[in-house]
Amino acid sequence: MPNRFYISFLRLPLLIRILFIALLVFLLFGIFIHLAEPKTFPSIFDGIWWAIITGTTVGYGDYVPHSLIGRFIALVLILLGAGIVSSYFGTLAAAAVTKQDALLEGKIQFKGKCHIIIIGWNERSRELTDKIIRSNTPQMIVLIDETLEANPVHSKFVHFVQGKGHVDETIMKSNITEAEKVLITADRGNDELQADMNSILTLLTIKGLCAEVKCIVEILTAEQVINAYRAGADEVIQSNKLTSVFMINSLHSNGDGLLSDFVHQLQESRLSACTIKEEEIGKSILEVCHQLLNEGNLLIGIKRGEETLLNPPHSIKIEKNDLLLIFK
Template identity: 50%
Template sequence: MSYNFFNTFVRLPLFLRVLIIALIVIISFGSFVHLLEPEQFPTIFEGVWWAIITASTVGYGDFVPKSVPGRLAGMALILTGAGFLATYFASLATAAVTKQNEFLEGKADFKGKDHIIVIGWNERTRGILRTLCTNNKNISIALIDESLDKNPLPTMNVHFIQGRSNLDEVLIKANIFDAVKVIITADPNKGELHADMGSILTLLAVKGLNPKIQCIVEILTSEQVANAKRAGADEIVQTNILTSYVMINSISSQQLVTSFLDLLNQLDKRNLTFKPAVPEVVNMNFMDLSHLLMKEGILLLGIKRGEETLLNPPHPFTIIHQDQLIVIMNDN
């Protein structure tokens, strides 16, 4: 019994062990001085109060032992209790600093729910995190990366997890089970093929732990798109296609490319999103619906019907119940 108690005690954090010892010393001396001088300390509470004030070296002087044994007890208390209290506060401060360093260095588990997990650190990730945090102050984000030594955005609501994203223990530290979405970016330090293979391996690990979570994956090579779909990617972003489009069209029409890039920049200030086709708009044609939404300050770009995306479909085009409207809305 005593061995089990001692074994449990030594496993406690240092500041808790020191606090328990300090409390035992203070209560013991408070009870002892009450027995020595019941006139000066009528109750054990007064004795404990005196012990706390004496051990903390505050010394209010409202309760003072008069007898020699009582003063000897006070001296012993100062020599023992004050040391334990000082050690307790020092260990408490050390624990706080250690905990803060764990958060900065990505060693602390994420305890939140309904958050977004972003995997991989690069300039695209920086832009994604800044936009997410700016557009939604209440959003919680867990960033996983093995190349960083500390949180790159400590002033934002970003919890950093240091480690390899294809390991179960790292994903569990990011609370993959309660996350709502995962964004996997390509590793810029690897070749395109190896980066895609790493992204797909991470995707498999994510889906293995949480098959229902929505995953957005950046794929660089077209031949790996099919593998990403097989691995369970819900959305695939092919950044090289956009880059190729900009570079090819810049040869023939610089003004077109400039306007296109300006359009992308302006989308940061607006909300490009999907809206479900509510019953009121079902069976309307695309042109009439576009005019109706324009009166509300909403720009209708196209329709997502199943796996097919139709931008500015030819007239006449009738809206059906399963359609998703691709629209741009002002933030305000």
């Protein structure tokens, strides 16, 4: 039994072990000084109080041993207690520094809920992270990247996890089961096909661990879009296709930069698909548009099944399962 208790004690964290030893020392010396000088220390509690005050070198002076044996006990306690207390606070400080370093280096598991996971650190994820944490209602972000050695964003809203996105251990550190959404960005350091393969592999890992979480994937090659959807992507962003749209618009425009201005305004607004209200069913697009304008929202189209209608004819009637595409 004593051997089993000793083994269990050794398995405790070092900080807990030192604390137990310190409490035991204060308890024993409190009992010793009470037995040595019962008149000066009328109760064991008074002895323990004196032992704590003396061992921590505070020294109030409300209790002072007068006998030779009492002073000898005090001398041993000062030498022993000061070492134990110093060890405790030194270990406590070292543990705090170690944990802070581990948090900065991405080795600590995230334990929050309803967060956004961004995989891959690049200029796109940098700008996205900056906009989220600077918004009026910032949301917690878990950033996963294998190339970074420390958290690149000094914000309480960004938790960094160092590791590969397609490794189960790394994904589990992000608390994937409690995440709201996952954004997988393409690694442009590789060739486009290899970058898409890595993104799809990461997507498969995430969906294997938590099939319910919504995943948005950046794909560079058009041929891999179908594979991303097969792997379980809820939404695919074809960044190269979006870039080509900008280039074509610039070539055909007179240098007015209207599309760039539109996108800049889009950064300050939010495009969302809203379900219709019961009273809006059967109304025309024009009627619903006027109603939304009065509420400060702009209707730009509707989504009907798999079809998206931008700037639809005003005479179209709203149907039950339509989604309204609005700028807020």
